[in-house]
Amino acid sequence: MSHNKIAKKLQNIQPSAIRELLKHSKMDGVISLGGGIPDPELFDREGLQLAMENVLTHSWKDAFQYGLSEGNPALRAAICQLMSERAIHCEVDDVVVTSGSQQSLDILARALINPGDVVVVERPTYLAALQVMQLAEANLMSVGTDGDGMIVDELDALLKTVPVKVVYIVPTFGNPGGVTLSEPRRKQLVELSRRYDFVIIEDDPYGEINFTGTTFIPLRSWAEEMENSDRVIYTSTFSKILAPGARVGWLVLPDWLKRQVVNLKQATDLHTSSLSQSLTFHYLNSGRLTPQIALIRDAYKQKCRVLSQHLQHELGGYLTFHQPMGGMFLWAKFNHDMNTTQRLQKTLSHGVVYVPGEFFYCDEPDASTLRMSYVSTTEANLKEAVMRLKSALN
Amino acid sequence: MSHNKIAKKLQNIQPSAIRELLKHSKMDGVISLGGGIPDPELFDREGLQLAMENVLTHSWKDAFQYGLSEGNPALRAAICQLMSERAIHCEVDDVVVTSGSQQSLDILARALINPGDVVVVERPTYLAALQVMQLAEANLMSVGTDGDGMIVDELDALLKTVPVKVVYIVPTFGNPGGVTLSEPRRKQLVELSRRYDFVIIEDDPYGEINFTGTTFIPLRSWAEEMENSDRVIYTSTFSKILAPGARVGWLVLPDWLKRQVVNLKQATDLHTSSLSQSLTFHYLNSGRLTPQIALIRDAYKQKCRVLSQHLQHELGGYLTFHQPMGGMFLWAKFNHDMNTTQRLQKTLSHGVVYVPGEFFYCDEPDASTLRMSYVSTTEANLKEAVMRLKSALN
Numbered sequence: 001m002s003h004n005k006i007a008k009k010l011q012n013i014q015p016s017a018i019r020e021l022l023k024h025s026k027m028d029g030v031i032s033l034g035g036g037i038p039d040p041e042l043f044d045r046e047g048l049q050l051a052m053e054n055v056l057t058h059s060w061k062d063a064f065q066y067g068l069s070e071g072n073p074a075l076r077a078a079i080c081q082l083m084s085e086r087a088i089h090c091e092v093d094d095v096v097v098t099s100g101s102q103q104s105l106d107i108l109a110r111a112l113i114n115p116g117d118v119v120v121v122e123r124p125t126y127l128a129a130l131q132v133m134q135l136a137e138a139n140l141m142s143v144g145t146d147g148d149g150m151i152v153d154e155l156d157a158l159l160k161t162v163p164v165k166v167v168y169i170v171p172t173f174g175n176p177g178g179v180t181l182s183e184p185r186r187k188q189l190v191e192l193s194r195r196y197d198f199v200i201i202e203d204d205p206y207g208e209i210n211f212t213g214t215t216f217i218p219l220r221s222w223a224e225e226m227e228n229s230d231r232v233i234y235t236s237t238f239s240k241i242l243a244p245g246a247r248v249g250w251l252v253l254p255d256w257l258k259r260q261v262v263n264l265k266q267a268t269d270l271h272t273s274s275l276s277q278s279l280t281f282h283y284l285n286s287g288r289l290t291p292q293i294a295l296i297r298d299a300y301k302q303k304c305r306v307l308s309q310h311l312q313h314e315l316g317g318y319l320t321f322h323q324p325m326g327g328m329f330l331w332a333k334f335n336h337d338m339n340t341t342q343r344l345q346k347t348l349s350h351g352v353v354y355v356p357g358e359f360f361y362c363d364e365p366d367a368s369t370l371r372m373s374y375v376s377t378t379e380a381n382l383k384e385a386v387m388r389l390k391s392a393l394n
Numbered sequence: 395m396s397h398n399k400i401a402k403k404l405q406n407i408q409p410s411a412i413r414e415l416l417k418h419s420k421m422d423g424v425i426s427l428g429g430g431i432p433d434p435e436l437f438d439r440e441g442l443q444l445a446m447e448n449v450l451t452h453s454w455k456d457a458f459q460y461g462l463s464e465g466n467p468a469l470r471a472a473i474c475q476l477m478s479e480r481a482i483h484c485e486v487d488d489v490v491v492t493s494g495s496q497q498s499l500d501i502l503a504r505a506l507i508n509p510g511d512v513v514v515v516e517r518p519t520y521l522a523a524l525q526v527m528q529l530a531e532a533n534l535m536s537v538g539t540d541g542d543g544m545i546v547d548e549l550d551a552l553l554k555t556v557p558v559k560v561v562y563i564v565p566t567f568g569n570p571g572g573v574t575l576s577e578p579r580r581k582q583l584v585e586l587s588r589r590y591d592f593v594i595i596e597d598d599p600y601g602e603i604n605f606t607g608t609t610f611i612p613l614r615s616w617a618e619e620m621e622n623s624d625r626v627i628y629t630s631t632f633s634k635i636l637a638p639g640a641r642v643g644w645l646v647l648p649d650w651l652k653r654q655v656v657n658l659k660q661a662t663d664l665h666t667s668s669l670s671q672s673l674t675f676h677y678l679n680s681g682r683l684t685p686q687i688a689l690i691r692d693a694y695k696q697k698c699r700v701l702s703q704h705l706q707h708e709l710g711g712y713l714t715f716h717q718p719m720g721g722m723f724l725w726a727k728f729n730h731d732m733n734t735t736q737r738l739q740k741t742l743s744h745g746v747v748y749v750p751g752e753f754f755y756c757d758e759p760d761a762s763t764l765r766m767s768y769v770s771t772t773e774a775n776l777k778e779a780v781m782r783l784k785s786a787l788n
Contacts, residue, residue, distance in 0.1 A: 037460055269663075
């Protein structure tokens with residue numbers, strides 16, 4: 001049959017190496033630093049059960065009936081409250097509930113990108129964002145990063161040479177790079193979006209998983225202050241702070257984009273699971289999210305410390321990395337000539353897997369990099385993983 | 395801002411008249427025959443609560459964690475069992491869980507349709523299918539229907555003149571037309587798909603809501619018998635037989651399409667709500683679906699009879715319709731010159747709304763038609779609705 005137009009495009013963006021990796025990472029005895037999967041031991045079982053009891057008692061019919069494409073109004077109001085705690089001011093009408101960040105990005109790509117439009121991403125950037133932008137046939141370009149996140153001066157130089165439609169960025173505790181955009185660069189980026197009239201997609205799944213005492217103010221918040229909110233689209237999710245299986249995320253949208261996004265959401269799947277939305281609302285309403293985030297933050301901070309210290313101690317001569325200030329990932333680069341994709345087979349035979357870095361690039365891939373997730377592995381296994389990595393290097 | 399490429403396309407496919415209608419239909423005192431919304435009074439509250447208890451006891455972590463893009467394997471196995479009861483034979487690997495039929499159609503459109511590809515639909519056809527096909531920039535063509543469903547001879551004639559990529563059809567208790575494709579036409583359609591090498595999308599949300607003693611064998615089942623399964627894609631949903639709010643549907647796919655659909659599903663939203671999937675699995679596992687379907691079938695059959703009888707009695711001289719053999723909709727056509735879109739304002743002022751028929755056409759709209767849903771209105775209100783319609787005609 002020759003009906004599958006999309007086969008080739010999707011083959012390009014679903015590297016079979018990664019699929020194989022995911023398969024192997026579930027093998028007995030293998031320690032996986034691969035997936036970005038929250039630690040299920042930290043799920044708030046009691047809180048989720050209480051929330052479900054409230055769904056079944058108080059929101060019985062709503063939870064099982066069709067709902068608005070925009071999302072459950074009570075949940076959207078609760079999200080506005082959460083947004084104000086992140087220094088973002090919005091109204092219920094500005095919020096659209098999605099089935100997680102992945103859907104937010106897919107809908108935005110479909111709404112914004114015409115084939116050939118230039119989309120600028122970080123180098124490296126979130127793999128699944130590359131996928132949806134490629135599906136929308138964007139012309140992907142990248143800008144380098146350092147310990148302070150995206151090198152915005154590089155973007156400035158690029159903007160002088162090419163019209164840019166969208167800049168996609170995970171500014172806080174990024175995936176995969178683990179770095180955070182500095183405050184001066186945040187302001188500079190928002191200012192550039194005005195000067196060159198492009199849209200910023202600010203993807204913020206990890207902002208609450210903050211290991212420091214410093215608050216990193218979202219781009220959307222700077223944009224309010226700089227009267228440029230129309231050019232920043234903010235997206236976040238409950239996947240990393242509550243439970244990914246519910247598939248509930250959200251968008252904060254400027255006026256000009258709302259109608260199209262809601263229409264696309266309707267065409268895509270009518271609306272996000274009413275059951276998942278109702279559960280999330282009742283959980284937020286219970287006041288348990290703040291202590292739950294503190295629990296996750298402390299646990300991940302400790303795991304990050306263990307991985308960092310052991311990497312530094314055992315492999316400090318082989319690789320360099322920026323110490324994450326939050327989030328779920330540590331990104332490292334080998335100092336010597338090393339192809340982490342080719343090396344994966346050997347590390348697997350030593351019982352440890354990671355994600356090779358080259359898949360996180362739309363161009364100029366650096367094959368000596370790798371991404372390690374520390375969140376769903378015990379401390380003992382994080383130490384063991386480092387020893388296995390070390391043994392696989394010789 | 396000029397970033398909203400999709401605005402115009404979506405404006406075309408989201409008629410503002412329908413949006414207005416939906417707004418008005420929630421007004422106090424208005425009887426709505428508009429939406430295709432299951433009767434929440436029939437939801438199996440006890441069964442759903444028991445299923446949720448099982449989720450929280452037995453599937454606790456799975457229900458809140460990331461899952462496979464293909465869907466929960468236990469649910470897919472239960473769906474295979476359900477499929478065998480519908481005379482369709484498939485394996486777990488053939489089944490992909492989606493977030494309802496709408497998403498099934500959107501993913502299929504994205505996987506199959508290149509801009510300009512010819513997609514043939516029934517005249518009239520399901521509105522939201524038109525939307526996703528238009529989003530995929532299909533070249534939509536239509537074939538007429540009568541009391542035996544799609545006039546397949548008309549399709550045959552069309553196939554001689556133009557290469558067709560996909561035929562989209564709701565063969566059993568169709569939406570909006572309420573008609574069912576006869577057995578000879580089913581075989582003829584499957585045979586044509588082989589001869590002209592096109593793909594049939596068989597959309598079957600209503601097949602179980604059967605008011606007759608006759609079983610209507612799915613196209614996918616005929617295709618098995620005729621060794622042409624590769625060209626029939628079957629999709630169905632739990633929205634009409636269990637609960638739409640959970641947003642759980644499924645696809646039965648031929649081998650050549652599986653990998654692309656799973657990759658698209660992953661790019662779209664990673665996977666359908668694990669919570670909704672787990673709930674659906676435990677509900678199916680409880681054995682309550684069969685009696686629940688019987689309950690829905692009997693209730694809708696009775697409501698359909700009430701609406702039909704009163705329409706015939708009060709308005710038999712004004713309009714004609716085919717008596718539905720199942721499903722949720724009655725489709726009628728005025729005998730005299732009548733524009734149901736223009737007349738809507740007046741019927742609203744008399745306290746009843748329906749969906750004007752012209753929105754269900756991709757071409758050759760018949761503005762004298764209308765769709766009435768009978769399922770979420772009481773019998774008393776169905777009678778009253780007919781009286782109000784009558785009063786609005788004068």
